[in-house]
Amino acid sequence: MSYTLQWGVAFDYLPYFLGGALVTLHLTFLGFLAGLIIGITTAVAQVYGSPLMQRTANIYVVFFTNTPSLVTAFFIFFGLPEFGILLSPYLCILINLALNAGAFLADVFRSGIQSVKTTEMEAAEIMGFSLFQKVQYVIAPHIAKTLYPPISNLYIIFILGSALASIFGVEELTGRAFNVDSETFRSIEIYTIAATIYVLMTFAASFALALVGRYVFRVKARMF
């Protein structure tokens, strides 16, 4: 092998990479947060909505869960300007992440809502709970515990999947690794460092999510 590893060159860019990791974290956090809201709303529409709302929600979920995230990102990146909406690459990717997360989370929430016992829903119905109150007092507490682990896993997957933002010029971790690689051509060192930062980020996220699960939702999750 003629390639000689030169870690020093790559380590010089460590602060730059860490800045990129920060962008990855807030991009995925904000995207996932928006996805949670979209997911819950969509799932409620799928289960309790009018036929039109159910059909619209189903089309949205089927489209985004059966289309590569990269393809939907191209739609948003190149499609929105055609309608006169000019957004930064960061916002385009944020919207794409939110819409993708929303579709996958809607499926998770829908199964959670449908797992709530009919008996509890009937009791809530005749006691006069509104739909919002049923979600707040009956459905959400019930599904929080059961859905927390799969939602946590989805979040980790979305952290890793956010690397596609680099294709659109967003300077998150992978994007910055691209930049440094094109300047230094130290690909192995640079992507090893980027990969290590991803591993540390997902470990930290898993640990934080497990802590929240254990103390907020009383889910017995393994920390590692």
Next chain:
Amino acid sequence: MTQLEINGLFAEYSPSLPILEDVSLKIETGEIISIIGPSGSGKSTILRVLVGLLHPSQGHVIVNGTEVNYKSPSALKSMRDTMAMVFQQFNLFQNMSVLRNVMIAPLKIKKEPEAEVEARAKEYLEIMGLGEKFDAYPDQLSGGQQQRVALARALALRPKILLLDEVTSALDPEMVNEVLDAIRVLSTKGITLIIVSHEMAFVREVSDRVIMMDDGKVVEIGTPDEIFTAAKTQRCRDFISNIIQH
């Protein structure tokens, strides 16, 4: 005074599956009515129609002189304001403590003051013999205790009409009596009770009138003595004699 009137009621789960056929009843304020009959005769369905869990396909339900419009959410809400229902499977909220189960509707739906609701919830739980269980969760209670929580929860809504749907059917025999004792307490409170039950001795003891149903129709209505000892219809006599023999 007539509190509840049902006229020519038809109900079905699907067009090919009629459950109630031309049911008519009048129930007076404070009356204790028991509905008996074989499984599938439509007893529970009447209760489900009364609380709006199933909408009638024909007929009228009149509560305190006002006909219920099942298509109107506000009409359903005002009907439900007068009623509470206790189910065979308790239907407690599993994520809430016993006290919270009893308080949730008066507090969050009826927006009553918390201190007042809490005092009332504790009082009803005490009456039901659950004074030590305020902080327990439903899955920590026996079936009989859960059913008594369900009764306390229904009472905390201060209903004018209480519907009891086979409230002892899912219980072990030794727990049946503790729930029946709790209902005996209720029967002295002046609330209109509509009881669906297979506990014939209990029905005979507490009811003012008994309704015998079969195949979605009212077969006979009478006092407990009339139904249990001098039923006019053969179907009613057969049912009673079968039950008593077993």
